[in-house]
Amino acid sequence: MRNGKARLSRLLFAALALGAAAAPLAAQRADRRTGSATAQSATAWTPFIAGSVALAALPEPFASNCLDDDGGGGAGVQASIGVRSAGGWDFQARYTGMREVQVLEPDCAAAPRAEPDGVHRHRTYEDELWGDGIRTLDVQAGFTPPPLPFLRIAAGAGVEADRGLPFLLGSAGLRLGSRVQFVAGADVLLFRTPYVILEEEWQDFRIVRSSQVGEGETWRRGWVFHLGAELPIRLR
Numbered sequence: 001m002r003n004g005k006a007r008l009s010r011l012l013f014a015a016l017a018l019g020a021a022a023a024p025l026a027a028q029r030a031d032r033r034t035g036s037a038t039a040q041s042a043t044a045w046t047p048f049i050a051g052s053v054a055l056a057a058l059p060e061p062f063a064s065n066c067l068d069d070d071g072g073g074g075a076g077v078q079a080s081i082g083v084r085s086a087g088g089w090d091f092q093a094r095y096t097g098m099r100e101v102q103v104l105e106p107d108c109a110a111a112p113r114a115e116p117d118g119v120h121r122h123r124t125y126e127d128e129l130w131g132d133g134i135r136t137l138d139v140q141a142g143f144t145p146p147p148l149p150f151l152r153i154a155a156g157a158g159v160e161a162d163r164g165l166p167f168l169l170g171s172a173g174l175r176l177g178s179r180v181q182f183v184a185g186a187d188v189l190l191f192r193t194p195y196v197i198l199e200e201e202w203q204d205f206r207i208v209r210s211s212q213v214g215e216g217e218t219w220r221r222g223w224v225f226h227l228g229a230e231l232p233i234r235l236r
Helices: 002-034 038-044
Strands: 045-058 072-085 089-101 118-124 133-143 151-160 165-177 181-203 206-232
Touching (some): 045 089, 045 133, 072 206, 089 151, 133 165, 151 181
Antiparallel strands (some): 045 206, 118 181, 133 151, 151 165, 181 206
16 A cells, blocks of 8 residues: 555656756746747746765664664655746755765664563564665755845745655755755655554563564654755746
């Protein structure tokens, strides 16, 4: 079920990206039919592509290690396509691929989990949610305040492609340059993540009985920091 949602999400985001790229060209053709100036329509909305390298702080269960319950670090790339207006607005569809990175491999065998004798409950995640990174597709709307032409703030939503989980995002960054613009920024991603509650009975520091006694959803927060370049697409 979750894989089917992921495939559908990929198709939807691909359609949105193509629509974003085609919008300025459609506007130009409409202007030609009405006799308006082509040069003026070309500057109203400008399509662009962008690419970045990125570092991330990924939460469980998207990344984890036995020494840190909050998750782990990641590294990867971002790619996006969109349109930007002369008034400061932009709309884009973006792909982000991050892999978990560990500078030193933790020795998990040195500190196995152990509980005192008795019945204990703890919250964890379904097996298929655990992994070593994320691949996300999102759409977002951004704005550059006229008094601060180098600043960009944005908000949007997307889906984690491998797990089919939706998320919300907020972003702030800098954009510098004229034709080729250098971009840097930080995104916060809020994943709506299902969890389960397990009840375990421990005897002599080992589990003798385990069962699921509850479930729910929680928001897991991740951070992505990116640095790259943005290039306008010339349609004529």
